[in-house]
Amino acid sequence: MTGKTINILLIENDRVDCLALERFVQKNGLPYQLETAGTLEKGISRLKETAFDVVLLDYLLADGVGLEILSVAGNTPVIVITGNGNxxxxxEAMRRGAYDYLIKDHDRNYLALLPTSINNVLLRRHNELRIEESEKRYRTIVETVSDIIFQLDPDQKITFINSAIRELGYDPENAIGKSVDEFLCPEDKDKVKLIATRRVGARCTRNLEVRLRYKSGATEWHEMKKIAVLLDSYGMWSVPDAVVQTHGAQKVFVGTLCIARNITKRKQAEDALRESELRMRAILDNVADAIVTVNQNGAVESFNIAGERIFDYTASEVVGGTFTRLLHDSSRKVYQEKTSDFLEAGKHGFDAKKCELTGLRRDGSAFPLDLSLTRMEFDKKRLFIGIIRDIAERKAAEEKLRKFAEELRRSN
Known part of the structure; x- marks a missing residue:
């Protein structure tokens, strides 16, 4: 098959047949290294002692039936040679594991078929070894990943599961044959109907968040991804979407392949972030000053309750619009200069500028305000945070004090 010498064990008690094969090999220059065993006992002994590429086995031997060799040949391909009419x-030989068979004829024409048969069985064995190696490699990967990988039949029972299930306190062997809902939190058991389904494409639910139950009774969140597995006359299909060419063959749903990844820490982080955002929102919504965030294009991204009260606009009316709409014409240029200074400075981290501007309420009335403008860079995104204080009352008080001081000065 590859030009290298092929080591062949010929188990044959007919000396004439042995010589005929030897002459055929020599005449055709075949790369065969032949060793002959004349009895079943010797053939078994040589197989235990030496590794051969192929065994040529005569069915009828003086000390037994040749098919007994099949039980000790292991992975060595065996070609059975039988007499005409057998x-x-x-x-029976093929059923027991022989790779091929040839039927002897009086003129020994079967010898002409022998090279093709040997090449075919060696190619088959080569492919089997590649498949075994591939299966071993993927089995190693499957058994070492931390994700739980399992397969369900159409009845939602586990037909395969990897060693990662031990993290939940279960043995993989004991999980085989059990319903998957035995490992789910009771509140999530209805979701198994979405997992073990033959649906594909847009109708298919591929990602689910479920709680898997430890043997101890504790539960942890897992993200479960699934692929429907269909079988047709052309073989097994793993179906990630509806685009599957089956050439008219009828597909049969045979199960679901699932991968479950522990996302408990992610869920905890999400919960902590959500709580933090709620706390921050509560703080922002209860401070007296308006707090607004503006992106570098000048669009408002957030607007708190105090801002709604001061400007008499709702957040939904302000967010997405330009911040300058909240400023009087006389102040817009000042604000734009302040933000331009920030952008041109190109600094990182925090920076701040304070200024007095004139704001505009919904009804068009103007009022004085203090703006404390801070620039931040977050996730490579530049933002301006403005803290706005309505200083109309303060300005009015300052004006009263100024007038009072002026009156005192004049009276003296």
């Missing part, structure tokens, strides 16, 4: 023996 086709039923060939069928």
């Amino acid at each position: 086709e039923h023996v060939a069928v």
Whole structure:
């Protein structure tokens, strides 16, 4: 098959047949290294002592039936050679694991078929070894990943599960044959109907968040991804979407392949972030000053309750619009200069500028305000945070004090 020498063990007690094969090999220059065993006992002994590429086995031997070799040949391919009229023996040999069979004829024409048969069985064995190696490699990967990988049949029972299930306190062997809902939190058991389904494409639910139950009774969140597995006359299909060419073959749903990844820490982080955002929102919504965030394009991204009260606009009316709409014409240029200074400075981290501007309420009335403008860079995104205080009352008080001081000065 590859030009290298092929080591062949010929188990044959007919010396004439042995010589005929040797002459055929020599005449055709075949790369065969032949060793002959004349009895079943010797053949078994040589197989235990030496590794051969192929065994050529005569069915009828002086000390027994040649098919006994099949139980000790292991992974060595065996080609059974039978006499004419013994086709039923060939069928039995193939059933027991022989790779091929040849039927002897009086003129020994079967020898012409031998090289093709040997090449075919060696190619088959080569492919089997590649498949075994591939399966071993993928089995190693499947058994070492931390994700739980399992397969369900159409009845939602587990047909395969990897060693990661031990993290939940279960043995993989004991999980086989059990319903998947035995490992789910009771509140999530209805979701198994979405997992073990034959649906594909847009109708298919591929990602679910479920709580898997430890043997101890504790539960943890897992993200479960699934792929429907269909079988047709062309073989197994793993179906990530509806685009599957089956050439008219009828598909049969045979199960679901699932991968479950522990996302408890992620869920905890999400909960903590959500709580933090709620706390921050509560703080922002209860401070007296308006707090507004503006992106570098001048669009408002957030607007708190105090801002709604001061400007008499709702947040939904302000967010997405320009911040300058909240300023009097006389103040817009000042604000734009302040933000331009920030952008041109190109500084990182925090920076701040304070100024007095004139704001505009919904009704068009103007009022004085203090703006404390801070620039931040967050996730490579530049933002301006403005803290706005209505200083109309303060300005009015200052004006009263000024007038009072002026009156005192004049009276003296």
